[in-house]
Amino acid sequence: MRTDNEAAPHPPPAADPAANAVELVGVSKNFGAVTAVHAVTLAIRRGEVLTLLGPSGCGKTTLLNIVAGFEEPTRGRILIDGRDVTLTPPHLRDTGMVFQNYALFPHMNVFENVAFGLGMRRMPKARIATEVGRALEMVKLEGLGERRVRQLSGGQQQRVALARAIVIQPKVLLLDEPLSALDKNLRGQMQIELKELHDRTGLTTVFVTHDQGEALSLSDRIVVLNRGEIQQIAAPIELYRHPANGFVASFIGDINHLPPAECQRCGSDILFRLAPTIELAMPARADLALRDGRKAHIFVRPEHLRIADGAGEGRNRVLCQVVTHVYQGTHTLTRVEAVGLGLLQLRIPGGEIIERAPPGSRIVVTIDLDEATVLAEA
Amino acid sequence: MSAAGTGAPRRRPFFLPFLLVSLIAAGLFLAALGDVLHYSVRLFIPGSIEVGGFTLANFARLLRPIYRTVLLATLIISFLTAIFTLLLGYPVAYALVRVRRGWVRSLLIVLAITPLFTGEIVRTYAWILVLGTNGFINSILKALGIIGAPLSMLYTSFGVILALVQFSMPVMIMLLATAISHVDRSCERAAANLGASPLMVFWRVTLxxxxxxIVSGAVVIFAWTMSAFSTPQLIGGGKVLMLSNLVYLEGLTNLDFPLAAALSLLALVVAIGSLGLMRPAIARLERKATLY
Incomplete structure (x- = not known):
């Protein structure tokens, strides 16, 4: 497990514990015999957008519910603003949650929905009106206060839910897959708006999603979860370029997982023998503890496989047979097969490759290991 | 059959057979109602089950104070029964839906539903045993020294309402439980998240x-109690009269079919009329609570 502390420039480095808005200390949650969350320790810095990312059932929503107080952890403690809230009921925690289905109150209009939390805080009526007006303006719903929520579109309901959560100025904003119910275009637009909203409010935000694209574009830091355990905590770029393990490598973006290779040092290079006829070389790196004879797993992004120009001999060249092309507009995803390596995916800019190398034709592919992730087999 | 050959063959709507069944049921009901209507405008001949010529005298007889008193009592008893059934049924229905332990839920279901399997007469006799001068409640209170003389509960409106409430509970609980189980739990969570205490969540969201x-439960029980017969008959013992008991008394004791028919029509009109009067309020409540 890699816990990254230097990568994110956005929130200032945290020295004192009060800089953390939320802290989870050794939090576990069992549902009967099922462990949903296992020994999660995590500090959420004030003002950052932290994403909990993982496949369904990885425990990300359970973690969010534990922070909000809807679930009690089996073990461990939760601190909000340095105060232990492990046993505090949800209504006294000052968190603002946006639910996956929005959970707007159907018997209230937009204004009443947004005003609910302020009313519970016994704010004077006149101030409530001002605050609700400001919140609705922030989510671009000014003038729709009298609307009933079922008259709103999905995107508008989403905004009401956001306004309702931010108007109470929560200590932490909790977003539970808030974009998953929207169609694709709207989702992209809401991503941008969420980002702008965060810039304006500066609210500490925990964002739960299973969509790695959303996570990469919205987060200051991403926590990758699998089977209730933290796999890696890192800034998006770091996560994409240096996944800490095979799960993270395969979960974030497309990646080619090459068959296990045997390592051998050769001068300043490391040689990987993948098949009797295939050897790949990489400059030795300090962070890699690879001794001769050890097995290593190599992960290469599709954009780091290139079609070799010319036919000359060179480093890391592999003869492949083209299987299919999938045209994607800005680029083409090309699948090739190499003896001993299996199927590989290439990401080639433009679409000329489709004409140049029809399925069945043979091409030479250069595998660039400089950007590859190499993990020693445990 | 001009459509034949001009277009695609029409599919017969699948619900036609169901419609037929309801038409037969409606026909039977209308026939019975017609008979009642017919009797209500015939002259009563004392001492005979034969009826005389056409007259509106039966309706004029309804204006006597005794009938107004019974009508008012029926309305009050029905109203109170609906209210008390609602107040007692809601917590049970809420627990039924929300309790997590399987066996507690099963127990609640059994307790809530079994009364339906004992007939109305059996249950009413059980209430007589409970409420009577030497019945269960009085014996216990006397044994505990709380009362000296037995309380009179049998043959009182209190006893009648008590028995009617118990009789109505299963239906009310089922209607309420359905409504409660349809409440979106995430709405309640959202309210708690926004700072509402459990009581506030219930008051501002769940309720x-x-x-x-709540509305359909109260309306159903009100209308149902309006036509209650055996409970007021046995527990009221002639001292507490509701419209049905009066119909029975006039029709089968005095053999005054015309008056009984007129009374029945009055009961029908009052039941429909009071539901009509409640309509604006009901509509407003339901509009306020319309779901997505």
Whole structure:
């Protein structure tokens, strides 16, 4: 497990514990015999957008519910603003949650929905009106206060839910897959708006999603979860370029997982023998503890496989047979097969490759290991 | 059959057979109602089950104070029964839906539903045993020294309402439980998240969202109690009279079919009329609580 502390420039480095808005200390949650969350320790810095990312059932929503107080952890403690809230009921925690289905109150209009939390805080009526007006303006719903929520579109309901959560100025904003119910275009637009909203409010935000694209574009830091355990905590770029393990490598973006290779040092290079006829070389790196004879797993992004120009001999060249092309507009995803390596995916800019190398034709592919992730087999 | 050959063959709507069944049921009901209507405008001949010529005298007889008193009592008993059944049924229905332990839920279901399997007469006799001068409640209170003389509960409106409430509970609980189980739990969570205490969550979210169930429960029990017969008959013992008991008395004791028919029509009109009067309020409540 890699816990990254230097990568994110956005929130200032945290020295004192009060800089953390939320802290989870050794939090576990069992549902009967099922462990949903296992020994999660995590500090959420004030003002950052932290994403909990993982496949369904990885425990990300359970973690969010534990922070909000809807679930009690089996073990461990939760601190909000340095105060232990492990046993505090949800209504006294000052968190603002946006639910996956929005959970707007159907018997209230937009204004009443947004005003609910302020009313519970016994704010004077006149101030409530001002605050609700400001919140609705922030989510671009000014003038729709009298609307009933079922008259709103999905995107508008989403905004009401956001306004309702931010108007109470929560200590932490909790977003539970808030974009998953929207169609694709709207989702992209809401991503941008969420980002702008965060810039304006500066609210500490925990964002739960299973969509790695959303996570990469919205987060200051991403926590990758699998089977209730933290796999890696890192800034998006770091996560994409240096996944800490095979799960993270395969979960974030497309990646080619090459068959296990045997390592051998050769001068300043490391040689990987993948098949009797295939050897790949990489400059030795300090962070890699690879001794001769050890097995290593190599992960290469599709954009780091290139079609070799010319036919000359060179480093890391592999003869492949083209299987299919999938045209994607800005680029083409090309699948090739190499003896001993299996199927590989290439990401080639433009679409000329489709004409140049029809399925069945043979091409030479250069595998660039400089950007590859190499993990020693445990 | 001009459509034949001009277009695609029409599919017969699948619900036609169901429609037929309801038409037969409606026909039977209308025939019975017609008979009642017919009797209500015939002259009563004392001492005979034969009726005389056409007259409106039966309706004039309804204006006597005794009938107004019974009508008012019927309305009050029905109203109170609906209210008390609602107040007692809501917590049970809420627990039924929300309790997590399987066996507690099963127990609640059994307790709530079994009364339906004992007939009305059996249950009413059980109430006589409970409420009587030497019945269960009085014996216990006397044994505990709380009362000296037995309380009179049998043959009182209190006893009648008590038995009617118990009789109505299963239906009310089922209607309310359905409504409560349809409340979106995430709405309640959202309210708690926004700072509402459990009591506030119930008051501001759960209760308003179950309004349709509350309204239909209260209306059903009100209308149902309006036509209650055996409970007031046995527990009221002639001292507490509701419209049905009066119909029975006039029709089968005095053999005054015309007056009984007129009374029946009055009961029908009052039941429909009071539901009509409640309509604006009901509609407003339901509009306020309309779901998505």
């Amino acid at each position: 308003p969202l179950t309004t349709p169930g």
